[in-house]
Amino acid sequence: MTVDIQSNSKEADVKNTGFNVEEKSSSSRVLERNVKDGSNLMSPETGQYLSNNNTDVIENPIISVKNFDFSYGNNKVLHDINLDVPEKEIVAFIGPSGCGKSTLLRSMNRMNDLVDVANYEGEIIIRDQNIFDPALDVIGLRRRVGMVFQKSNPFPKSIYENVIFGLRIIGENRKSFLDETVERCLRSAALWDEVKDRLHESAFGLSGGQMQRLCIARAIANEPEIVLMDEPCSALDPVATVKVEELMLELKKNYTIVIVTHNMQQASRVSDRTAFFYLGELVEYAKTERIFSNPSNPKTEDYISGRFG
Numbered sequence: 001m002t003v004d005i006q007s008n009s010k011e012a013d014v015k016n017t018g019f020n021v022e023e024k025s026s027s028s029r030v031l032e033r034n035v036k037d038g039s040n041l042m043s044p045e046t047g048q049y050l051s052n053n054n055t056d057v058i059e060n061p062i063i064s065v066k067n068f069d070f071s072y073g074n075n076k077v078l079h080d081i082n083l084d085v086p087e088k089e090i091v092a093f094i095g096p097s098g099c100g101k102s103t104l105l106r107s108m109n110r111m112n113d114l115v116d117v118a119n120y121e122g123e124i125i126i127r128d129q130n131i132f133d134p135a136l137d138v139i140g141l142r143r144r145v146g147m148v149f150q151k152s153n154p155f156p157k158s159i160y161e162n163v164i165f166g167l168r169i170i171g172e173n174r175k176s177f178l179d180e181t182v183e184r185c186l187r188s189a190a191l192w193d194e195v196k197d198r199l200h201e202s203a204f205g206l207s208g209g210q211m212q213r214l215c216i217a218r219a220i221a222n223e224p225e226i227v228l229m230d231e232p233c234s235a236l237d238p239v240a241t242v243k244v245e246e247l248m249l250e251l252k253k254n255y256t257i258v259i260v261t262h263n264m265q266q267a268s269r270v271s272d273r274t275a276f277f278y279l280g281e282l283v284e285y286a287k288t289e290r291i292f293s294n295p296s297n298p299k300t301e302d303y304i305s306g307r308f309g
């Protein structure tokens, strides 16, 4: 389903009028409307708001960000973000440095709780639960929503112990289960063949690309539903980058992936949908093919064509 709109801001007098609804098939419609900047839209089909330039209706999203604002002290870095992430897709966040991409990503598993001056309003719903609910088990959330960082961060332990680190923490000690988990996760991370003969050697002996895949294996060992990746390839050479990108495409069969990337080619190669952020606002969010071929917003076009950022 595609919706061609140009909208950009917060509150709007939303009516189901003014849409040109063209029946494409029983399950798919194209809604077209030129909208001046400053309005939100509501889908006449679902009643869902298509705000902040969300240009698709996403049924049953696994992550739903709603009216989300975020500040570090007095510095407001995210403004009224609304964005739905479909299950088992890869969503890329792009935009110039400092526009809030990592902040939003880190909010999705409450990593920002570790920052004293952080304040937020709005909701992030994961599988129908607001992750800011005071009753939520944050450790459990971080198991369900794993994270891979820009710089790989293996622990000073063996390859084997790195993979099962999270399981050890929850007291898992059954050797056969741990052995199986190590093999399964290293295979999933496309690393097994390279390390199977040195599982008990230090993880620090691996190359940068291997360390990053080890961190992905460690994230998978917790059996997350969602994997957040914050510029996972920015410290890697092109060959290692290709391996991690191939791995992402393989992983999306089982996991939902949200990735922050500064690499436009990477976003276009791996992601199903792309969100373009600028100065803390979500300027446009749509299928990746559309963002890179026919963006609705001139700012998106300027950014992807390298005119700024």
Ligand code: ADP
Pocket: 072, 077, 095, 096, 097, 098, 099, 100, 101, 102, 103, 104, 115, 260
């Ligand atoms: P991006 O990922 O798009 O580069 P970030 O989310 O990292 O953007 O940063 C958004 C803004 O928030 C920037 O101005 C950055 O300096 C600020 N910021 C990020 N992390 C912190 C922090 N821990 N404390 C204070 N300000 C921060």
